[in-house]
Structure formats: structure tokens, C-alpha cells
Amino acid sequence: MKKIFISLFFIILVSLNFTQDYQKLFLHANSIRSVEEMNSLIRILNTATKTSENLSILCQSLTELANWGIKDESERIKTYEKAIEYGKKAVKLNPKSYYANYVTGTAIGRLAQFKGIIESLFMLGDFDKYLKKALELNPNYSYTYIALGMRYRDVPWPLNNMNKSEEYLKKALELNPKYSNIHYELGILYEKINKKDLAKKEFEKVLTMDFHPDWIAQGKETIELVKLELKKLNEN
Structure with a gap:
């Protein structure tokens, strides 16, 4: 029904x-x-x-x-x-x-x-x-930068480029500062390149932000992922 x-x-x-x-x-x-x-x-x-x-x-x-x-x-x-x-x-x-x-x-x-x-x-x-x-x-479309940032972060060497990934994700954040998932993606990047303090800062930022109205369910999911990442960082 x-x-x-x-x-x-x-x-x-x-x-x-x-x-x-x-x-x-x-x-x-x-x-x-x-x-x-x-x-x-x-x-x-x-x-x-x-x-x-x-x-x-x-x-x-x-x-x-x-x-x-x-x-x-x-x-x-x-x-x-x-x-x-x-x-x-x-x-x-x-x-x-x-x-x-x-x-x-x-x-x-x-x-x-x-x-x-x-x-x-x-x-x-x-x-x-x-x-x-x-x-x-x-x-000026932030989601394109997010996709490219993840691409340069997640593909294997020699096709990845962590500097480009950071550049794209930071540009996405500049264009779409209320979308908390960008902070999560930046946190994953910093964790991957062993910048743990920066990763922790990005993950903690997610916990302070409201859910983006276009991504409510994703926002809730990201909160749980962030908690797991912070736990992992605090244990190491």
C-alpha cells in the first residue's frame, strides 16, 4: 500500500x-x-x-x-x-x-x-x-571537484596524486562549505598520507556540522564513519 x-x-x-x-x-x-x-x-x-x-x-x-x-x-x-x-x-x-x-x-x-x-x-x-x-x-560546481579529489586519492600509484586530491577537495569546500562530507573526504586523504592531526581535525569538524539538506541520510552515515576513524586514530 x-x-x-x-x-x-x-x-x-x-x-x-x-x-x-x-x-x-x-x-x-x-x-x-x-x-x-x-x-x-x-x-x-x-x-x-x-x-x-x-x-x-x-x-x-x-x-x-x-x-x-x-x-x-x-x-x-x-x-x-x-x-x-x-x-x-x-x-x-x-x-x-x-x-x-x-x-x-x-x-x-x-x-x-x-x-x-x-x-x-x-x-x-x-x-x-x-x-x-x-x-x-x-x-563552480563543487561535486565535480569532490569526484576528482577522490579519484586522485584512491587510485593506485603512479596514477594517484595526493597534492591534486587535496587541491580539488579544498576547492570543493570553498564552493560548498556546508557539505560536511567534504571534511570527511579530506580526513581520509590526510589519514592516508599520515597527517593524523589534520585528519583528526577534519573528522572532528564533521561532528559539529548540520546535515546538508540534500544529503541527510549520507550525513548520518558519515557521522558513524567519522566516529570509527577517530577511534582508530586515538588508538594509534
């Missing part, structure tokens, strides 16, 4: 033109990590006009659903692959869309993370191509 109600609610919102802003529907579903709402939005987008923007939102919706809403490994892989397919179509329709390039790159990055180091190295070129194009098209 709950699933039926949510589906009807989403359909009514769109059909009555109460809101045609699929992005807002995505942000709400993603913020609270509602599988039902995200699946409803995906169904709506699958029947919507195939514009670059709609396909981009569909790509990001599928990527986030795979990140936190799907447990079966084979299903997650299929969902990431579908997201990439829609993302590439969005870029083809509008190559100058920073958003289309960003969501396509992040979908590729998520699939690469999930598949492991060896396979991910073969996907790195595509990831870089889309994310760097997104950055070129919009140098």
Missing part, C-alpha cells in the same frame, strides 16, 4: 504540473534514501521526454539507487551500466552540458569502484574525460 501511495503521489505531482522539476524529486529521494521514491522517479523519467537534462537526472538517479538501494551485486552492476548508457545519451544530445558530463563520469567512477582496482584502471580514461569536461564547462 505504501509503495502504491508513493507512486501515485509522484505521478500526480508531475501530471498536474505541480512540479515538473525532476531534479527536486531526485534530491528529496536521494537525501532520505527512499528506494520507493527513487524507483517511482525512475519510472516517470523512463516515460518522460528524452531531453539531455531528463536523461542526466535518470543517470544520476540510477547511480545513487545502485550506491545505497540495491544489495544484489549483479543487479548493482546492471544498474550502473544502465546509468552510464543514459548518461552517454545525455552528453550526445548536449555535449556542452556540465551536468550530463558530470553524472556520466560519476556513474563510470562508481562502477569502477565496485568492480575493483584492475578493471577500474581500464575505465579511468573515460572517467577523466567526462569529469574534466564537466569542470571545463562549469568550474
Whole structure:
């Protein structure tokens, strides 16, 4: 009954033109990590006009659903692959869309993370191509810097670059200072390069911040991760 109600609610919102802003529907579903709402939005987008923007939102919706809403490994892989397919179509329709390039790159990055180091190295070129194009098209979008910061931190040597990672993450923080997860990612970076005092400072900062309205569930999850990292640092 709950699933039926949510589906009807989403359909009514769109059909009555109460809101045609699929992005807002995505942000709400993603913020609270509602599988039902995200699946409803995906169904709506699958029947919507195939514009670059709609396909981009569909790509990001599928990527986030795979990140936190799907447990079966084979299903997650299929969902990431579908997201990439829609993302590439969005870029083809509008190559100058920073958003289309960003969501396509992040979908590729998520699939690469999930598949492991060896396979991910073969996907790195595509990831870089889309994310760097997104950055070129919009140098003020903080999430592109976050994705690139994590890329340069997490890939193996000689493809990593901790200085670049720090540069990108600090720029993201400058653009989006209320997003606590950037402090967490910086903390992981500093921990990785053995700057434990700086790592501790970043982790402790997370505990003092309110949740970003677009990332409430993630914020709660990050609090628990930060507590584990601080415990580990204090024990060493």
C-alpha cells in the first residue's frame, strides 16, 4: 500500500504540473534514501521526454539507487551500466552540458569502484574525460571537484596524486562549505598520507556540522564513519 501511495503521489505531482522539476524529486529521494521514491522517479523519467537534462537526472538517479538501494551485486552492476548508457545519451544530445558530463563520469567512477582496482584502471580514461569536461564547462560546481579529489586519492600509484586530491577537495569546500562530507573526504586523504592531526581535525569538524539538506541520510552515515576513524586514530 505504501509503495502504491508513493507512486501515485509522484505521478500526480508531475501530471498536474505541480512540479515538473525532476531534479527536486531526485534530491528529496536521494537525501532520505527512499528506494520507493527513487524507483517511482525512475519510472516517470523512463516515460518522460528524452531531453539531455531528463536523461542526466535518470543517470544520476540510477547511480545513487545502485550506491545505497540495491544489495544484489549483479543487479548493482546492471544498474550502473544502465546509468552510464543514459548518461552517454545525455552528453550526445548536449555535449556542452556540465551536468550530463558530470553524472556520466560519476556513474563510470562508481562502477569502477565496485568492480575493483584492475578493471577500474581500464575505465579511468573515460572517467577523466567526462569529469574534466564537466569542470571545463562549469568550474563552480563543487561535486565535480569532490569526484576528482577522490579519484586522485584512491587510485593506485603512479596514477594517484595526493597534492591534486587535496587541491580539488579544498576547492570543493570553498564552493560548498556546508557539505560536511567534504571534511570527511579530506580526513581520509590526510589519514592516508599520515597527517593524523589534520585528519583528526577534519573528522572532528564533521561532528559539529548540520546535515546538508540534500544529503541527510549520507550525513548520518558519515557521522558513524567519522566516529570509527577517530577511534582508530586515538588508538594509534
